[in-house]
Amino acid sequence: DIDRRAKNHALELTREAESNILAVRSLLSNSLKKGHPLDWNSLKDTVPFTKDHPNAPTLQSLPAEPLRTEDRFKTLPVTVTIKFLDWIIPGAKAKKLALVRLTEEQRRAEPDQNFQVAHADWKTRSDQITQLNQAALAEHEKAKAAWLLEKHVFEEQQKRYNQGVDELREQYFNRVSEAIVRYCTEVLAQSEYPDSFPHDCLISFDTEAGLLAL
DSSP states (O other), X not given: OHHHHHHHXXXXXXXXXXXXXXXXXXXXXXXXXXXXXXXXXXXXXXXXXXXXXXXXXXXXXXXXXOOTTSGGGOOOOOOOOOOHHHHHSTTHHHHHHHHHHHHHHHHHHHHHHXXXXXXXXXXXXXXXXXXXXXXXHHHHHHHHHHHHXXXXXXHXXXXXXHHHHHHHHHHHHTXXXXXXXXXXXXXXXXXXXXXXXXXXXXXXXXXTTTEEEO
16 A cells, blocks of 8 residues: 555656646747747837926015105104294294194104114015025026936937937847847746746857757
8 A cells, every 4th residue: 555655656756747847848848939929019118207396495475665655754744833922922933833844854864764774674675585586596497407417318328228228129030149048048937837847048049040048
């Protein structure tokens, strides 16, 4: 019984080994017998450039320029009452009018000063905001230029790579050895392997003999 079981087990192992050998031998040929075992376009790099374009900066608005005609800068009027005695007493009327003019000048001086201070503050703040906005715009232009350069380099590298795939396809149909080896390598990479078959392999092609060694 033990001998029979051992023989049966050995027979099963032998059949399994023969099956694996047959699968290995037919791996490449079965793949190449398919209608289109390799889509050349699948070798190309079609990944788009996904880095976002730099966002435009948010610029600060300039404050409104203060105007001298605004209510906060207006001079309050001075009222004077000329009584009957002011007309009679020598110099009384003139004294009152002179006092009114002096008061008006004093009242006018304060709004003038307030306006000058407000306008100077506005000018300082406007200059600061303008400088900040200009700096933000300049930084955005730098970022945009860097983005455009990176996108150009990406697309040029992708273009050269895809041109290499087209050249490889042309070389394959011209029976260039290196191209045939690359083609078969790609076919094997997309093939289904038996469990016992190693995924790493060496391929060579003899151009004169037309033989492919795996």
